[in-house]
Amino acid sequence: MYRYDEYDQTLVDERVRQFRGQVARRLAGELTEDEFKPLRLMNGLYLQLHAYMLRVAIPYGLLSAVQMRKLAHIARRYDRGYGHFTTRQNIQYNWPKLEDTPDILAELASVEMHAIQTSGNSFRNTTTDQYAGVAADEIEDPRVYCEIIRQWSTLHPEFSFLPRKFKIAVTGAPNDRAAVRLHDIGLIMRRGDAGETGFEVIVGGGQGRTPFVGPTIREFLPKKHLLSYLEAIMRVYNQLGRRDNLFKARIKILVHEVGAEKITEMVEEEWRHIKDGALDLPKEEVERIRAHFAPPPYETLAAAQPAFEEKKRADGAFATWADTNVAAHKVPGYAIVNLSLKPVGGIPGDATADQMDAVADLAEHYSFGEIRVTHEQNLVLGDVRRTDLHALWRKLRDIGMATPNLGLISDIIACPGLDYCGLANARSIPVAQRISNRFADLKRQHDIGELKIKISGCINACGHHHVGHIGILGLDRKGEEYYQITLGGSADQDAAIGKIVGPAFSSEAVVDAVETVVNTYVELRQNGERFVDTYRRVGKEPFKERLYAAA
Amino acid sequence: MPLLRDGALVDDPWVTVDDGTQLPMDGPAIVSLERWQAHRDELLGRNAPLGIRLKSDQPPALIADDLDRFAVVALEFPVFRDGRAYSYARLLRERYGYRGEVRAVGEVLRDQFLFMLRCGFDALEVRDEKAVDQWREAVSEISVVYQPAADSQTPVWALRHRRSAAE
Amino acid sequence: MALQVVTANRIGDGTVVYLTRVGGWSERITDGEVSRSDEERDTLMAVAQATAEIPEVVEPYLIDVVEEAGVIRPVRYREAIRAQGPPVHPAFGQQAEEG
Ligand code: HEM
Ligand code: SF4
Numbered sequence: 001m002y003r004y005d006e007y008d009q010t011l012v013d014e015r016v017r018q019f020r021g022q023v024a025r026r027l028a029g030e031l032t033e034d035e036f037k038p039l040r041l042m043n044g045l046y047l048q049l050h051a052y053m054l055r056v057a058i059p060y061g062l063l064s065a066v067q068m069r070k071l072a073h074i075a076r077r078y079d080r081g082y083g084h085f086t087t088r089q090n091i092q093y094n095w096p097k098l099e100d101t102p103d104i105l106a107e108l109a110s111v112e113m114h115a116i117q118t119s120g121n122s123f124r125n126t127t128t129d130q131y132a133g134v135a136a137d138e139i140e141d142p143r144v145y146c147e148i149i150r151q152w153s154t155l156h157p158e159f160s161f162l163p164r165k166f167k168i169a170v171t172g173a174p175n176d177r178a179a180v181r182l183h184d185i186g187l188i189m190r191r192g193d194a195g196e197t198g199f200e201v202i203v204g205g206g207q208g209r210t211p212f213v214g215p216t217i218r219e220f221l222p223k224k225h226l227l228s229y230l231e232a233i234m235r236v237y238n239q240l241g242r243r244d245n246l247f248k249a250r251i252k253i254l255v256h257e258v259g260a261e262k263i264t265e266m267v268e269e270e271w272r273h274i275k276d277g278a279l280d281l282p283k284e285e286v287e288r289i290r291a292h293f294a295p296p297p298y299e300t301l302a303a304a305q306p307a308f309e310e311k312k313r314a315d316g317a318f319a320t321w322a323d324t325n326v327a328a329h330k331v332p333g334y335a336i337v338n339l340s341l342k343p344v345g346g347i348p349g350d351a352t353a354d355q356m357d358a359v360a361d362l363a364e365h366y367s368f369g370e371i372r373v374t375h376e377q378n379l380v381l382g383d384v385r386r387t388d389l390h391a392l393w394r395k396l397r398d399i400g401m402a403t404p405n406l407g408l409i410s411d412i413i414a415c416p417g418l419d420y421c422g423l424a425n426a427r428s429i430p431v432a433q434r435i436s437n438r439f440a441d442l443k444r445q446h447d448i449g450e451l452k453i454k455i456s457g458c459i460n461a462c463g464h465h466h467v468g469h470i471g472i473l474g475l476d477r478k479g480e481e482y483y484q485i486t487l488g489g490s491a492d493q494d495a496a497i498g499k500i501v502g503p504a505f506s507s508e509a510v511v512d513a514v515e516t517v518v519n520t521y522v523e524l525r526q527n528g529e530r531f532v533d534t535y536r537r538v539g540k541e542p543f544k545e546r547l548y549a550a551a
Numbered sequence: 552m553p554l555l556r557d558g559a560l561v562d563d564p565w566v567t568v569d570d571g572t573q574l575p576m577d578g579p580a581i582v583s584l585e586r587w588q589a590h591r592d593e594l595l596g597r598n599a600p601l602g603i604r605l606k607s608d609q610p611p612a613l614i615a616d617d618l619d620r621f622a623v624v625a626l627e628f629p630v631f632r633d634g635r636a637y638s639y640a641r642l643l644r645e646r647y648g649y650r651g652e653v654r655a656v657g658e659v660l661r662d663q664f665l666f667m668l669r670c671g672f673d674a675l676e677v678r679d680e681k682a683v684d685q686w687r688e689a690v691s692e693i694s695v696v697y698q699p700a701a702d703s704q705t706p707v708w709a710l711r712h713r714r715s716a717a718e
Numbered sequence: 719m720a721l722q723v724v725t726a727n728r729i730g731d732g733t734v735v736y737l738t739r740v741g742g743w744s745e746r747i748t749d750g751e752v753s754r755s756d757e758e759r760d761t762l763m764a765v766a767q768a769t770a771e772i773p774e775v776v777e778p779y780l781i782d783v784v785e786e787a788g789v790i791r792p793v794r795y796r797e798a799i800r801a802q803g804p805p806v807h808p809a810f811g812q813q814a815e816e817g
Binding site: 007010022035238278 | 635660712
C-alpha cells in the first residue's frame with residue numbers, strides 16, 4: 001500500500017498544527033461558530049445530535065494493521081470504545097471532544113492518516129473497488145490512480161470552496177463494486193484500441209434528494225490526461241454549479257439542467273487549454289506510486305486445494321461461510337475474505353476497539369498486514385491462502401465477524417439515522433436490527449439469495465436507499481417515524497434508482513412490509529432469479545398489490 | 552479597508568466607485584463591470600488609472616479583450632464560501648496572462664489567504680489590521696503543495712524527482 | 719403559548735445541555751428554565767446567545783416542551799433522543815444515568 005514520504009508526512013503534521021491553532025482560536029472566542037464550522041468540517045469534525053462526530057479518512061478504504069490498531073486506540077482513549085465504518089470507506093467516531101481533536105489528529109498523523117476533507121464543500125475521500133489489486137476480473141489496479149487523485153485533490157487551492165461536496169470513485173473492473181455511476185465523477189478503467197488502458201469518464205451521478213445515474217461524458221481518456229481532465233471538469237463546475245440553493249448545488253444538478261452534451265463541450269473546451277501542461281504527472285512519479293501497490297510476495301500454490309475442499313465437506317457451517325463470504329482471487333491458491341460487520345441484530349458497520357485490534361492481528365497473520373473497508377460497510381482481508389481459510393474462519397467466529405451473510409438480506413447498509421444524526425427524520429439502525437432479527441434464520445437467507453437492503457434516515461441518502469434492491473427511507477409524519485419503501489434499485493454496473501412502491505409504513509409495520517415483499521418474490525421467482533431479476537421481469541405491481549391488499 | 556500586499560499593510564490609492572456615485576475627476580478608480588460596459592468611452596477618456604470589480608457571477612472572460620486597460624481587477628467574495636473567484640484569478644493569470652493587481656475583496660478571511668495567493672491574488676482587502684499579524688502564519692503553515700497553480704511553488708511530485716535525479 | 723427551553727451543545731465536549739434558571743447550563747433537561755411568554759423566551763435566548771459568544775456553548779436554540787408534575791419532556795422525538803442518548807446505545811447519554 002502507499003506509504004508516506006517526508007513530503008506527505010510534513011503536510012499532515014503541518015495540518016495538525018494548523019488545526020490545533022484553529023481549535024485554540026475557537027475556544028478562545030476569536031472565531032465564531034460560523035467561521036469555525038468550515039474549518040472544522042475541512043477536518044472531518046461535525047456537530048451531531050449528542051456530541052461532536054469525527055470522520056477519519058481511509059483513502060480508498062485501505063488500512064494497514066498498524067493503522068487499524070491506532071483506530072482501536074483512538075476509540076478506547078478518546079471515544080467510547082467503538083467506531084462506525086461508513087459507506088464511503090471511512091470510519092466515524094461518535095463521541096470525540098473538540099478539545100481532544102488536535103491530539104486525535106496527531107495520533108492519526110503518526111500512522112500516516114488524517115481527517116482532511118472528510119467533510120465540507122471540497123473533494124472527499126476517493127473510493128474504489130474493495131477488491132482492487134486482487135480481483136480476478138480487473139483490468140488494472142485502480143488504487144494507483146486513487147492515490148494520484150488523493151494527492152492532487154488535497155488542499156487544492158482553487159477547489160476548496162466548491163458549491164458542494166465532491167465525490168470521485170474509480171474502478172478497474174467491469175463488474176462495478178464501487179457504485180461509480182452514482183458519484184460526482186466516476187472513472188472506469190477501459191482498454192483503448194491499441195490495448196492501452198485509460199478511463200471512461202462519468203459525471204453527475206449522485207444520490208441524495210435527487211438521485212441520478214451519471215452519464216458518460218468521455219468514452220476513453222488516456223491515463224496521462226487524468227488530472228488535466230479532472231481539473232477541467234472541476235473548473236467548469238466551480239464556476240457554474242449553483243450556489244443559490246444548497247439542494248441544487250451538486251454537479252449532478254448542473255449536468256441535468258445544462259445537459260450532458262453541453263457539459264461535455266464545456267469540459268472539452270476548458271481541457272483544450274490545460275491539457276499537455278503542468279498537470280501531466282511525470283512518468284517517474286506514476287511509477288513511484290505504482291511501486292507501492294506491487295503485489296505482495298505470494299507463494300506459488302496449486303489452484304486446487306484438497307485440504308480446503310476436505311474441510312468444506314467435513315464442516316457444513318464452514319462450507320456455507322466459504323461459499324458466501326469468500327471471493328475469487330487472481331492468484332492461484334489465494335482467496336479474498338469478507339469480514340461481516342453485520343451480525344444478526346447488530347449495528348451495521350460498527351466495530352469495537354477489541355474487534356479492530358483482533359482484525360489487525362489476523363491481517364498480519366493471514367493477509368500481509370492489510371485490511372480493506374468496503375462501501376457496504378464490511379471489512380476485507382484481501383490475500384488469504386486457501387489453506388488458511390478454516391483457521392481464519394474459526395478466529396473470525398470468535399470475534400463475531402464470520403456471519404455468512406455477504407450480499408444477503410441481513411447484509412444491510414444503514415446510515416446513523418436519528419440515533420445520532422442531526423438531520424435525520426427517523427431512526428435507521430433499529431430498523432436494520434429488526435429486519436436482521438426477523439430473517440435471522442441463515443437457511444432462509446440463503447434460500448432468498450442476493451438481496452440488498454439499504455436504509456437512510458432522511459432524503460440525504462447516506463444509507464444508499466435509492467440503490468437498494470429494497471430501499472427504505474425514513475420520514476417524519478407529524479412527529480412519528482414512517483418509512484417509504486423503494487424497489488429495484490441497484491448500485492452495480494447496471495445501476496438503477498429504485499421506484500417508490502406506495503404509501504409509507506409505520507415503524508411497526510415496516511418489517512412486515514419487507515417480509516411481504518420478500519415472500520412475494522419467493523413465490524414469483526423463476527429458475528434461479530435473484531430478487532432484482534424478478535423485479536425487473538414483473539415490475540412493481542405484484543409487490544404493490546400484496547403490500548396494500550388489505551387497505 | 553486595510554489592504555495587504557506581501558504581508559504588509561500598504562496605502563491604497565484606489566477608490567471603489569459605486570454605480571450611483573459620480574466618478575471623481577482624477578485619481579485611480581475601480582468601477583463595476585456594469586459601469587464599464589455602459590460608459591466605456593467616458594472611462595477610457597479619463598486621465599487616471601482604471602480598475603474593475605467583478606462580482607462572483609462575472610467571469611473574467613467578459614473583460615478578456617480589455618484587460619490591458621485595467622491596472623487592478625478586484626474579484627469579489629460575497630461570502631467566503633463562494634469560491635468562484637479562485638477560478639477567476641487563475642484564469643486571469645494563467646489563461647489571459649494578466650500581470651496587473653488581482654485583488655480579493657469582500658469576505659476575505661485569514662484561513663483563505665494561502666489559497667488566494669496560490670491562485671494568483673496579490674492584494675487582499677481585509678477586515679481589520681489584525682490580519683497583518685495573522686499573515687505570516689497563515690501563508691506558511693502548510694509548506695507542501697500537491698498541485699501546480701498560479702504561484703511559483705513547485706508541487707511535490709516534481710520536487711521528489713528533482714531530488715532523486717540529483718542524487 | 720408553547721412552553722420552551724433553550725438547548726445547545728457544550729463547546730468543549732459537545733455534550734447536550736439546557737439553559738437553567740440561574741443562567742448556567744445543565745446536562746439534564748429537567749433543570750431547564752421554561753419560558754412561558756414571548757418576553758421570557760427572548761430573555762432566555764439573549765442569555766444563551768451571550769454565553770455562546772464567550773464561547774461556552776454552540777448554536778443555542780429553542781425547543782418545545784411539556785411539563786408534567788414538575789418533569790420537563792421535549793415534544794419532538796428528535797429532542798427526546800437528544801435528551802436521552804441514542805436508543806441503540808442505552809449505555810450512553812443521560813438515559814444511562816437514570817438507570
Ligand atoms: C451523521 C452525520 C452525517 C451527516 C450530517 C450527513 C450529511 C449528508 C448530507 C447533507 C448529504 C446530502 C448531500 C447532497 O445531496 O448534496 C449526504 C449524502 C451522503 N452521505 Fe452523509 N451524512 C452523515 C453521515 C454519513 C454516513 C455515516 C455515511 C456513510 C455510511 C454517509 C455517506 C453519504 C453518502 C454515500 C451520501 C450520498 C451520496 C451523495 O453524496 O450523493 N453520510 N450526507
Ligand atoms: S441519510 Fe439523513 S439521517 Fe442518515 S446519516 Fe445521512 S443525513 Fe443523517
